[in-house]
Amino acid sequence: MNHLYTWVFEPGFFASAPVRTAVVIGGVVALVSAVVGVFTVMRGQSFAGHALGDVSAAGGSGALLTGLTPLTGFIGLGIIGAGVMDLIGVRRVRGRDLATGIVLGAAIGLSALFLYLDTSRSTTTGATQQILFGSIFTVSSSLPVIVTFSVLAVGAIAVIWRPLLLTTISPDIAAARGVPVRLVGLAYMLALAVAVALSSLTIGAILSTALLIGPAAAALRLTRRMGRALILACLIGVAATWAGILLAYDSYYWGSSHQGLPVSFFIVAVIFAAYLLTGLPARRPAARPRETGAPPTADATRDQIAA
Numbered sequence: 001m002n003h004l005y006t007w008v009f010e011p012g013f014f015a016s017a018p019v020r021t022a023v024v025i026g027g028v029v030a031l032v033s034a035v036v037g038v039f040t041v042m043r044g045q046s047f048a049g050h051a052l053g054d055v056s057a058a059g060g061s062g063a064l065l066t067g068l069t070p071l072t073g074f075i076g077l078g079i080i081g082a083g084v085m086d087l088i089g090v091r092r093v094r095g096r097d098l099a100t101g102i103v104l105g106a107a108i109g110l111s112a113l114f115l116y117l118d119t120s121r122s123t124t125t126g127a128t129q130q131i132l133f134g135s136i137f138t139v140s141s142s143l144p145v146i147v148t149f150s151v152l153a154v155g156a157i158a159v160i161w162r163p164l165l166l167t168t169i170s171p172d173i174a175a176a177r178g179v180p181v182r183l184v185g186l187a188y189m190l191a192l193a194v195a196v197a198l199s200s201l202t203i204g205a206i207l208s209t210a211l212l213i214g215p216a217a218a219a220l221r222l223t224r225r226m227g228r229a230l231i232l233a234c235l236i237g238v239a240a241t242w243a244g245i246l247l248a249y250d251s252y253y254w255g256s257s258h259q260g261l262p263v264s265f266f267i268v269a270v271i272f273a274a275y276l277l278t279g280l281p282a283r284r285p286a287a288r289p290r291e292t293g294a295p296p297t298a299d300a301t302r303d304q305i306a307a
Contacts, residue, residue, distance in 0.1 A: 013249055018137045022245050022263070025146055026136055029198045030211065030237035032150045035157055036195040037216030038226075038233050039188065043168050048085060048189070050209045051104035052196040055081035057205030058107045059197075060131045061114035070131060071142050074197035074205075075149060081107065082193035086186045111205075133204035134264045136245070146198060153194040160187050165226070202241070203264035211237060214271035221278040240270040 013019060040049050056074040063073025081103050088099045115131065139146070157164065163184045167174040175181050199208040219232035244267030252260035 022136045026241035027238050028150050029202045030241040031234050032153050032195050033199050033211045034215050034233035034237040037212045041216045046213050048100045049212045051100045053205050053208040054107040056197050056200040058110035074200050078193035078197040082189040086189045132206050134202050136202045149194050153191045156191045160184050203267050207264050210268045210271050218275045218278040236274050243270045
């Protein structure tokens, strides 16, 4: 038993202050991403989450260029980008995609410019690595800010829970019942921007969508009940994040070079494996004809909730 323990946990894992901080930050960010991610998958706005990841990259690289912390840029420009997407977008999916594409193009251009200036003019080392692939082991000073924005994002979702769920199922029915669809959509987009910004800090801007979408999509494969989906998404997200931190720490001892692999790689790999594994139950022969075929999707979840 002791041999198994030492095989899983390399020396100093629990005694390392950066590791303990990373576990806390990673767990908090995974919870926020899972809660917002379930609605993102059900609303069919994964593309918006991807675009906000690139917006966060532009914000983080711009913050480094001006001497600010990356988290400031991630959240600040992410919120601005979410507001712009909601302002120029419409309720139809085609209009949302058009607005998202416009913001995405502008964000990529700004990211390229800021990252170039960071590497050519700034004395900051590893700026590109930090923005694109995260820095969860080096953000201990940002813990209070991360917790604060996490509470705000989850709190916003809790406040608009019922109208958000109704607008997710059917915006037309929500509007007919007097729900302020645009206001609810804006509040959700702001929460999405914060979730993407926090996940960008954890696993990097270009991989942030994995933490947002992966656990939620896996959970919705396993259940069509909203409450259970949220719980499962949180469990999968936190487990994947903590497993990624452990593997990244252990990887330092895997070879003679003693060079650890990126934590972002392991987190995304575990999430991907979890998504594949959740598809296995759907491949079993089903007892009823209605359960055969593809695994439950977000559309199926909406249909069940609406019923």
